[in-house]
Amino acid sequence: MAIVVEHEKRKKEILEKSLELFIAEGYEDVTYQKIADRCGITRTTLYIYFKNKREIFSFSIKQLTGDVERQLLEIIKQPELHSVDCLKQLFLKIFDIAESNCKFFKVLQMYLMQLEKGGVDINERIKKRVIRIQHLMSTIIIRGQKKGEIKNVPVKDMNDLFYSLIESGMFRLGILNQTNLDQMRSIINFTVEQFRV
Template sequence: MAIVVEHDKRKHEILEKSLELFTREGYDDVTFQKIADACGITRTTLYIYFKNKREIFTWSIKQMTGELESRLMEILGDKNLSAEECLRQLMYWVIDTCNGNRPLFNVLLIYLINLQKTGASAEERVNRRVIRIKHLLSMIIIEGQKRGEFKKMPVKTVNNMLYSLVESAIFEIAVLNKKDVSEVKDSIDLVVQGLRK
């Protein structure tokens, strides 16, 4: 059992250090050797955990979105919050997290553009990583409707509208390099107010 724990712990450390490296140097400039060096291990040891750079990058993003989901579950689990407060906190936290990880989203943007050039579906890759977040948004909307806090509206449509605000924020952060996300938060407030009964 100790070997499995050590293996998982080392894998987690590799992913964290790799994500820092990708964020600092960009996807294209990071090599398998640079990752090994940053982790203080040999390339051979790194191959025990991952088969290539792309796999490390994908797992790094998966680990980050998993941590994001955990925090969102904490917000969702706070029974003292109304559905409106829960939705607002969740959306604000996602936007603030995106803003706080600005360099990562710059790297992700370049990665997705390059992926698209190869003929692979960037949309499919993104959807795999965000499906859980979209599900959590739907849960809050449904709960708010059940409690009578929100109007009866098509959940999928409301979800798409809220998620498009997240995408808009990421675009403003990664492409337009906007530092202030207050306009996106104002849009979130407007949408959430529009849901209230």
């Protein structure tokens, strides 16, 4: 009797286990064989799903950012929530997720440095991954301005300001080795309140 394999389910499991491995050992120390071993499959089977370690890591990042986006959409889907409070909750959720994945940011930093050494424009790569978060922020800002809950200032400027605060939080985690973003939470709360009507 043939064994039925749910390919999407297996692919998701590979990505989850690989991400755990990348976080535990760092990008450079993880090999394709280690990923196969962690997943309990052969290298040949792993090649059915991914062509190399870089592709696995890239898909792991995509899966993580997709999960983040789904959590943020749950906040946005609360129409009774004041737009300013919605923005605050969005940022606080981002910081909560970032804190709980701070080891991942270290691995991501090393990965990006390796890409940059290889001539890859890392700014473009990062932009691709965060554009949806920026779009979500713009959605809340526009909705809040239409409802008269947020001051009528240029959406792009407000979005850039808020995004720079997120970047500051990620810098603190990834570069400064801080594990607590409470100060950034206070800054976000203060800044967002300045736009309440």
